[in-house]
Amino acid sequence: MTDWFSKLTPDIHHRLDNLQQSFGEILDRSMDRSVRLAVTGLSRSGKTVFITSLVHQLIHGVNSQHLPFFKIVDSDRLLGTKAQPQPDLHIPSFRYDLAVDKLSANPPDWPQPTSGISEIRLAIRYKPANPVLARFSPVNTLYVDIIDYPGEWLLDLPLLDLSYEQWSEQTAALCDKEPRLRLSNTWRTFMDGVDVTQPATDETLRKASQLFTDFLMECKKKEHGLTLLQPGRFTMPGDLKGAPLLEFCPLLRIPSNTTKSGNDFYHVMKRRYESYKEHVVRKFYREHFSRFDRQIVLADVLKAFNTGHETFQDMRTAINLVLKSFQYGKNNFFSRLLNGKIDKLLFAATKADHVTPNQLPNLERFLQLMLTEANNNVMFEGVETETVALASLQCTKAVTQQYQGQALSCIQGIQKEGDKSVAVFPGEIPADIPLPEDWVDGRFRFLDFRPPHLPNVRNGVLPHIRMDRALEFLLGDKFS
Template sequence: MNRIKQEVNDFIHRSMDSHVRIAVTGLSRAGKTAFITSLVNQLLHTSTHSQLPLLAAARDKRIIGAKREPQTNMMVPRFAYDEAMAQLHGETPAWPQPTRDVSEIRLAVKYKPTKKTKKLLGSHSTLHLDIIDYPGEWLLDLPLLDMDFSQWCESQFSALKGQRAELAKAWLEQLDTLDLSAEADEKQLQTLSETYTEYLHACKDAGLHWVQPGRFVLPGELAGAPVLQFFPCRFDSEKKPQSNSNLALLKARYQEYQQKVVKAFYKHHFSTFDRQIVLVDCLQPLNAGHDSFHDMRAALEQIMHSFRYGRSGILSRLFSPKIDKILFAATKADHVTPDQHTNLVSLLQQMVHPAWQTASFEHIDMSCMSMASIQATKPGYIAHDGQSQPALQGTTLDEQAMTVFPGEVPKKLPQAVYWQQNGFEFTAFRPLQSERDDPLPHIRIDKALEYLIGDKLK
């Protein structure tokens, strides 16, 4: 009864444009946990601090306050906000532990409306804000819905070039020992799937981001389940596999993965999102090299194909919510000097250009920006050859105080010669120390909030 009541309330809030579901995604180490922690923290402090000048409702003193609410979906894990804040406010500040599964947190933001229709209902309104965190790697699986097992195998083997071919050697050697027509040997299939998963992890460790199936590297609650125990193989797709053979079982598990994992994620989560922010770490791939950088771009393009574009008019908002705004954010902007922020945004725009064209055609509002969810450095200057040069001051993860100029960020997609001549030196810093009663230091979280919910706070 309580759940039905809550669903009715959500329906009413959606019809009054007072409920929005914002999805946060990005590939591993893009900073999803830090972003959500900071976003929640900033909104919770709006009644006592003025640290969001780029959020119009906050700048105009129209936000009365915000509070956390119990989430309505009791089947989704709670986003670990309190645990993240405890790590950030520890004796030695530390980055929050990354999430490995879908998680959710809900806020109620009370504000003074400016729209006449809302003013008629009272002197204040409330925006119910659901923030959903999910791994970007899971979006890499949505194209599997359009591929049968044979097509997927072909796509995986066609990708085994260069560095991937080297990393896959151990798995390929084991694969040669498998008799696909023999009676199914679950133990052998488990061993081979584990070796294949190790190959996928090796790809990610090497800075290669396009991995399928995405759940293999971030399994969540499915860790160890047979549905994650399959892998690509070479076979004659024209011949029907013998029942109870290794090949038949691999095909069955792939189909189960399509239906029970990929399609279920789309149905229960992805198709319910109203707005999307995609966090992109452009700096680590710049640091890793040409292959890593362009592999990440390919992964981003694959992710963008997965979005269900469409304007959220009142009827579609009520019965079939669709993403109507997408924000691409280059994270860790505090790891480059402020004069490089414009270049960072330009580079991000180049990386998502194909998706931008698609979104424009579908009349979707789309934007790019750079930000630092939780600031880790302070900008400054150092003397170099008798001249003043921008620099960053911070403390590294191994507690070394450091002043660095990491290098220039290219405005456009770099060619291989960039890494031969210049390159980029990425240094990982720990978060800046902050007081428990103060909002977390950030760069442009307020700009992200204005884009994502500014129109809802009018």
């Protein structure tokens, strides 16, 4: 009897530990003492740098002079912030320490971009603003779980509402227009030679999926800058790299007659698509996306200006499609217990230091115009939204240069491809979306910059633009 009980003891302890953790999370939610913050965005929008800066500003926020609009700091109620063991032990940790190492190196470098999901938990100790609450609980703690994942994976969410046939038709329509028409030529030529009503061979299936993946990777290159690339795992596979689950592609034309056995090319591709949706997309949505409380969507609007009208339209379509996949609505006591819904949504135009300060209002307005449809939808659900132009790490400074006897507002920094500081006039952000014919080559030329030399990073100095506004919107109400 004793031996039998001793064998069960480790399992009982494990179950009790899990129960204790679950109870703790439920208690934190019921008391509004935890927030799950999703940092989302599409490729090259600056998610990794944003999270690094956000964590850094909070950890070094006590007595900070660099967060004037973050009220808990401005009112001296922030007592300290520390990283804590994360609740989801099966998720890799966000390596804030490695990111800081990159930024503080000599010469400094950008942190490695997101290649998979990661998470970091912060415990923020503070004095409540409400005098009644302060009397009963003079010191409180807010737990913030920050979740980072590749922006490419966001693009899989809309597939949950699309059948294989619908996705194929959508992709075929995209490939009828430039630049996809040209970039997809090799894949389309191969598919034209495949009889999709005949039994599929492994070689043909593999070749078709590889050529389709090559096409997506070409679309993603900087010179094209396309965003709506589905499935997202094809360009950022993570732990699925080389898995047969990624060996499928859409069809240019859906056949009307196929074999009854279902082993033809069409049916095999369709089954693989449905399997991908079930075992990758739906699983990821269920485990992560459906549990978010607050969300920030980052967008590199300047990339669209540099690349052209097609890139702009593609980015706008992609972001609006993605945002339809999230659960939005007011968070109350019961919804928090049941994992809740997103009740605050921040749209952020990144790289605000790549334009002059007088252009920041136009940058914010332009992002608002891009996301009008999505913003109206979430506001209808009672979600509080805001748009901000920010720089997670300020790489430039505003300077004035003389040009033909006139003072010209410029920015000064080290270009990404160089090692000397230069002053440039970056151009102006239009107040309204230009017409397609106005997106002429050379009209916009916003440069990329290297991170500045930061000898005091570890002591809390990390220059930024409007990170305090982002922090106040996303977390400020939790410190009341």
